[in-house]
Amino acid sequence: MNKRSDRPIKLGMHTYTLHFFGFGESWGFGKDYFFPRVMSLMELMDKAVEWELDGLQVTKVDLESTDPAHLAEVKAAAEERGLFLEFNSSFQAGSDSRVNCTVEEALRITKAIGGELTKFSLDIIRPRVLYGSCCHPDVMRQLAVRYEQFKEALPLAEELGLQIAIENHTDTYADEVLWVIKKLDHPLVGACIDTVNSLQVIEGPEEAVEKMLPYATCCHFSDDLIVVDPMGVHDVGVSSGKGSIDMPKILKRIREASPMDRIIFENEIPFLRPDEPIEEARAREWQACEESIAYLRNELKVGVRNR
Numbered sequence: 001m002n003k004r005s006d007r008p009i010k011l012g013m014h015t016y017t018l019h020f021f022g023f024g025e026s027w028g029f030g031k032d033y034f035f036p037r038v039m040s041l042m043e044l045m046d047k048a049v050e051w052e053l054d055g056l057q058v059t060k061v062d063l064e065s066t067d068p069a070h071l072a073e074v075k076a077a078a079e080e081r082g083l084f085l086e087f088n089s090s091f092q093a094g095s096d097s098r099v100n101c102t103v104e105e106a107l108r109i110t111k112a113i114g115g116e117l118t119k120f121s122l123d124i125i126r127p128r129v130l131y132g133s134c135c136h137p138d139v140m141r142q143l144a145v146r147y148e149q150f151k152e153a154l155p156l157a158e159e160l161g162l163q164i165a166i167e168n169h170t171d172t173y174a175d176e177v178l179w180v181i182k183k184l185d186h187p188l189v190g191a192c193i194d195t196v197n198s199l200q201v202i203e204g205p206e207e208a209v210e211k212m213l214p215y216a217t218c219c220h221f222s223d224d225l226i227v228v229d230p231m232g233v234h235d236v237g238v239s240s241g242k243g244s245i246d247m248p249k250i251l252k253r254i255r256e257a258s259p260m261d262r263i264i265f266e267n268e269i270p271f272l273r274p275d276e277p278i279e280e281a282r283a284r285e286w287q288a289c290e291e292s293i294a295y296l297r298n299e300l301k302v303g304v305r306n307r
Contacts, residue, residue: 007255010054010262011296011303014088014220015044015062017267017289020282023062024088025096028271032097035278037064041074045081051293052305055084057119057264059099060109071112078114082305085115086218086264091123091146103153103164111160118162119192119218121169122146122177131202134173147180150189157188165218167192170200174208181215190217195245196224196268199235209250213257221263221296223247237268240292241299251300263302265292 016024022037023044039047041062048056056078060066063074078085089106090099101109103120110118124142127133150164157164166189168177181189191212197220198208223243224235241247254260269285296302 007261008304008307009251009255009260009302010084011293011305012055012057012084012086012262012264013048013053013289013293014057014264014266015059016088017265017292018044018285020269020278020285024059025061025090025093025099027095029095031095034096034098038282042077045077045083048083049081049305051290052297052303053083053293054262054303054305055086055264057086057088058113059088060101061096061098063109063113066105066109066112068112071109075112075114084262085113086110086117086119087113087115088119090121091149093121093123103149104156107153107156107160107162107164110162116161116163117165117218119165119167121167122172122180123169124171124176126171126201133201134175134203135179139172139176140179143176143180147183150180150184154184154186154188157186162188163217164189165192165216166190167218167220168194168197168208168212170197173201173203174198174211178211178215191215192218192220194220194222194266195247195250196222196235196243199224199226205245206250209253210257213253216254216258216260219254219260219263220266221247221251222266222268223292224268237270237288239267239269239288239295240265241295242291248300251302265296267292 022035026034087110089101093099106118127138193212193216198205223240223245225238225243227234267288269288
């Protein structure tokens with residue numbers, strides 16, 4: 001376990017960062033509304049090399065097909081470009097069912113594309129009142145089901161030699177994720193820290209990070225801007241370094257308190273208005289992506305390619 005504060009950390013990107021381009025999960029416009037694909041995964045891999053990224057975290061949407069021959073092509077393409085791949089999966093995503101997998105299916109896809117880690121969100125349906133609902137009985141019943149699903153798949157994870165990372169998605173508190181991890185009590189099961197998701201359940205981001213760091217094997221390194229206006233309080237996605245999250249501090253804590261040797265950055269760039277043309281949204285999303293990479297590589301010194 002390497003916790004040296006100056007150790008190299010690879011930089012990857014979650015494809016959802018470009019979801020207006022048809023990557024990742026289509027989100028925000030109703031169930032199973034899909035943004036059209038305008039780039040292939042291979043083209044995105046080429047951009048990742050150009051941007052000096054070390055890897056990508058992909059979804060079933062990005063793969064388009066889970067045919068074994070196609071997955072072998074994806075694996076070969078990543079290896080040819082010197083990129084690591086991770087697989088991002090959901091059980092029952094509320095807006096885009098295309099990303100859903102069983103644990104076993106997700107693990108087999110991860111192995112087929114040459115990945116070493118599968119990230120899962122838990123997709124918990126919370127009671128209406130969020131505040132103070134951590135470990136609510138309705139939630140715990142759902143967590144027990146997820147526990148059984150992971151437990152049943154552990155022999156396959158062992159056979160394939162794959163790490164499982166469970167995320168504090170927008171529907172779970174850190175303590176709820178840790179309940180599942182601790183109950184499974186297995187060296188191949190750890191946490192995926194998302195640095196902004198805890199806001200969605202009214203939990204402090206730094207508090208959630210600190211709780212999960214000892215168990216962390218994956219990180220969605222994201223920034224949001226907290227905005228207070230006459231419409232209320234909002235967390236708005238921005239490029240890395242332009243929001244309200246103390247990213248240098250969290251990166252320092254990742255180095256000090258976890259064994260992670262890579263982080264996965266993720267942007268959440270919103271439509272500004274309902275009638276904004278998709279072309280304008282894509283342009284903003286692309287710009288934010290490049291701004292994030294520049295900040296993370298040049299200011300935070302993350303990423304090892306061509307250093």
